[in-house]
Amino acid sequence: MKIEIIGLGSGDLEQMPLGIYERLMKATSLYLRTAEHPAAKQLYEASVSFTSFDDVYEQYASFEETYKAIVSQLLTAAEIEPIVYAVPGHPMVAEKTVQLLLEAQETTNVKIEIVGGQSFLDAVFSTLKIDPIEGCQIIDATAVHPDELNILHHLIFVQVYDQMTASHVKLTLMERLPDDYAVTIVEAAGSKYEKVWDVPLYELDRNMKLSQLRVVYVPPVMDETLRYGEFNKLREVIAYLRGPNGCPWDRKQTHESLKKYLVEETEEVLEAIDENNVEHLVEELGDVLLQVMLHAQIGEDDGYFSINDVIRTLTEKMIRRHPHVFSDLEIANEDELKEVWDEIKREERRKK
Structure with missing residues (x-):
């Protein structure tokens, strides 16, 4: 069984390297993932016989199922003869x-x-006139998560095939960016069919027809205020406040001097909960987080620990104390769960 995999490039047959072009023209059993490509149209016009999998996309509800089905058909075909x-x-x-x-x-x-x-x-890159060395993320639009995105980099979403995928990208980005943030859509880059247009983020999924050759480009965030919701920005602010050009009050604080503020801020969180006041709760939780960040920055300044150590320790503890969630341990009831927790805590104390 042999499968020879060829890249069609992004444009017409004229832009294709000679060696790849010759392999395509000589192929006796040629399969194309999609015929929605400039080169595929030219192959058809040149009476080159091929089989495409465009119909498979209509048979399955997810891209994962679609890709598995395509691969299954390719493996079956390769059992009969070598294929391209x-x-x-x-x-x-x-x-x-x-x-x-x-x-x-x-x-x-x-x-x-x-x-x-x-x-x-x-x-x-040529169409958008960007240099990826400045920082660039290539992201699969069918499997994107907001926490994975670095909004200070060039973001290029690939496989934005249809309106549903574009909507997923839009909603993901709107968790981090303003609704009217300008993004660019590029179709068939590098070919004579190339199209480029800008839209505000909230319009990204409007009038989005099916296309296998579409990418969405999100330029880096230049407005510092758009980073205010980013954890790294908060860390930068706290470090600056504790730095040489920072605030005298923040610079002189110690773990001991901050103890009373942690108690005060915690009491105000409880007060906000009792009031059932969401806005107040958000603010007071932020003040508690400030105390955590200050303690972590003092630890980093002294060379003992950083906020990363705090986060890592907490993450390890949560996974360790929830074996019924993060492993295959089965818990019958809350009493059994309490026994498991008590044993885990006893083991933690022994190790300490």
Whole structure:
């Protein structure tokens, strides 16, 4: 079994390296992940026979299921004869089916050969006139989480195929950015069909037709006030307040001098809870967090610990004390759970 994987690049056949072009034209059993590509249209016009998997996208509810189905069909076809599998861009850039095929190579007798191709990212960088060395994230739009995003970097969302995916990207970004933040949509970068237009974030998923060649670009945040909700910005502020050019009061504080403030702020949190006042609670929880950050910064200034140590210790403790959640331990009832917790705490005390 052999599957030769070729990248179609981001544009027309004329932009394709000669060696890859010749392999495509000579292929006797050619499969394309999608025919929605400028090169695919030219292959069809040149009477090159191929099979595409565009119909598979309509049969499954998720991209994960779709990709697995495509790979299954490719493996079945390769049992009969060697095949050539062509994908948009470069096979090793934002191509989940290729990753699944490489995994299959470890457990089956299929041999995978990556021939290469021009990455669509080259064309995207040229179109947007950005230098990725400044800091750039390439993100799969079908599996994005807000905490993974660095809004100080160039963000390029790939595989924004349809309106549903665009909506997911929009809602994820709106957790970190203003609704009217300007983003850029690029389709078929580097080809004669290239289209580029800007939209406010809240309009990202409007009139979004199906396209296999779409990326969404989010420029780096330049307005410092947009970083006020970022943990790293808070850490920078606390470090600056404790630094040479910071606040005299903050600079002179110690763990001992801050003790009374932690008690006071905790009492105010309890007061906000009793009042059932959400805005008050948000503010007072922030004041408690301030105490934690000050203690952590003092620890870092003294060379003993940092906020990362605090977070790491807490995370380890939460996972360790919840084996019924983070492992396969089964708990029948709360009494049994209490016994498990007590044993874990006894073990922690023994280790200390």
